[in-house]
Amino acid sequence: MFFRFFYIFLMTISFAVKGICQNYLTKTGFIGFYSKTPLEDIKAENNQVYAVLDPVSHHIAFAVLLKGFIFTKELMQEHFNENYVESDKFPKATFSGICSGEMDFSKEGTYQVVIKGDLTLHGVTKAMETTAQLEVKKDHINGTSVFKLKPEDFNISIPSIVRDKITSEITVKVKIEWVQTK
Amino acid sequence: MGANKIIKMKIRKTFFSLILILSGFHLLAQDSLLKSLNDSISAVPNNGYVTGTFKALYIVNMKTIEAPAAGALNVEIQHRFGTINTGAYNLWGLDFATLRLGLDYGITDRLSVGIGRSSYLETFDGYLKYKLLRQSESSMPVSVGLLGTSSYFTNHAPLGDNANISGSSRFNYTLQMLIARKFNSHFSLELTPTFIHYNMVTSPDQNNVFALCGGARMKISKRMAITAEYDYLFPNQLVSPLFPPSPPRTNSLSFGWDIETGGHVFQLVFTNSQSMIESQYIGQTAGTWGKGYIYFGFNISRNFNLKAHNKPKA
DSSP: OHHHHHHHHHHHHHHHHHHHSOOEEEEEEEEEEEEEOSSOEEEEEEEEEEEEEETTTTEEEEEEEGGGOEESSHHHHHHIIIIISOTTTOOEEEEEEEEESSOOTTSOEEEEEEEEEEEEETTEEEEEEEEEEEEEOSSEEEEEEEEEEOGGGGTOOOOGGGGGGSOSSEEEEEEEEEEEOO | OHHHHHHHHHHHHHHHHHHHHHHHHHHHHHHHHHHHHHHHHHTSOOOOBOOOSSSSSBSSSSBOSOOOOBTEEEEEEEEEEEEGGGOGGGTTTTTOOEEEEEEEEESSSSEEEEEEEETGGGEEEEEEEEEEEOOBSSSOOOEEEEEEEEEEEOOSOTTOTTOOOOSGGGEEEEEEEEEEEEOSSSEEEEEEEEEEEESOOOTTOOSEEEEEEEEEEEEEETTEEEEEEEEEEOTTSSOSOOTTTOSOBOOEEEEEEEEEETTEEEEEEEESOSOOSHHHHHHOOBSOTTTTOOEEEEEEEEEEESSOOOSOOO
8 A cells, every 4th residue: 555655655756756847848949941052042931940958958959840941932832842842741841859968958058969869851861960059047047059951861862953052061050938837 | 543544644645636726736837838829820811822723934835923032033935846747757746836934023022023035926926914912811712913014026027928917907906804813822813814915907807805824733743833815706706817837826725744943944835825925815826736736835934133132012
């Protein structure tokens, strides 16, 4: 009988702990991607990135609707959705991973961390690793990262006729301002 | 002794349970983090407008619901060779050419304007197109556009050397309602009720005529599509023979093959219409497919961005 109570007690504790240590959340994160070649300058930005950070487990997750990427050229935006990422079939890109390195979410400061996890895009999930900077403030955290992706890794084929207009590695910039959930 | 053993076992059991609970909680936390994001992002009402109903501004001859984005200029070259039934001597029509050069410009994402010049009767044309309704993923099933076209032919003597045609008689007007739906990523359909006013007709033809045009596209790969178009002119409105003597009037039937590469769309077409302007291909198409009055040709379009397009479409 005692052990059964102990069991229930433990479960209560574990949920209570989760309750106390609130996550950091945003629905207005920024992701932009850029490709620069002598023939074509491609720029697409999205300000509706969903992102969450768990200060206890150091786990982070991102989700973004691909249709929310705004290009400077509207025709490119249409081609991006129709022909490249096929956003009708695969509307979202997601990332789920862990931050590692020295950081203390209870203390204000700037921390260089390594983020490792799985990126899912165009129906393909690929492990990736990048460095990032976390700036811990009183009740929010700013995160920034820059990394490169190869479209071919995500089964996004680029026709040979436009191959020279798109860099082989696309630069991705991420800028998130997480706010502690109440 | 016995009781001691039982307690030890119970402690061990509890210990393992504890580890199981904690590890289970850890996994749960990781999965639920992404899941909670996915759930909340899916809950956002998807009111985005459907894009890419058609690849180009023209199915073959008829205009699609598509328009250049605000600040974008489309340059259109439409070319038709002669009819295939002219035989080997004229290389099955390739010795002849009818050409239309056109410019289309997006004033806003909804309003566009176009001008063109066609070698068929030396005709100038201009149009305004406005997207009244835009198909969206959740609320609006179709896109509806209004299109007004006017044309002015400058050919000196289309009715023969002695006929003098006044300036106002050379104008024709077309009013169309473009009703289009993208059923899925592959199949799109457009129906276009059409009203045409001819300033000059030969008796007993009507000045005001009605037609129903329809077009469809079926994608065969990400960047290629097959298109078809039929323009049905309601009967007994235009019955007089065309001048110069030609086969009797008939409805326009066309097929195309769209190939898109970046900012270009290349369309290979087969049609029984020589002209590429509404009042002419709907009302003045002569000769049927069955008799070999088939024009081979192509449309080439190139998109230029004159202004950056920064604001979201939705």
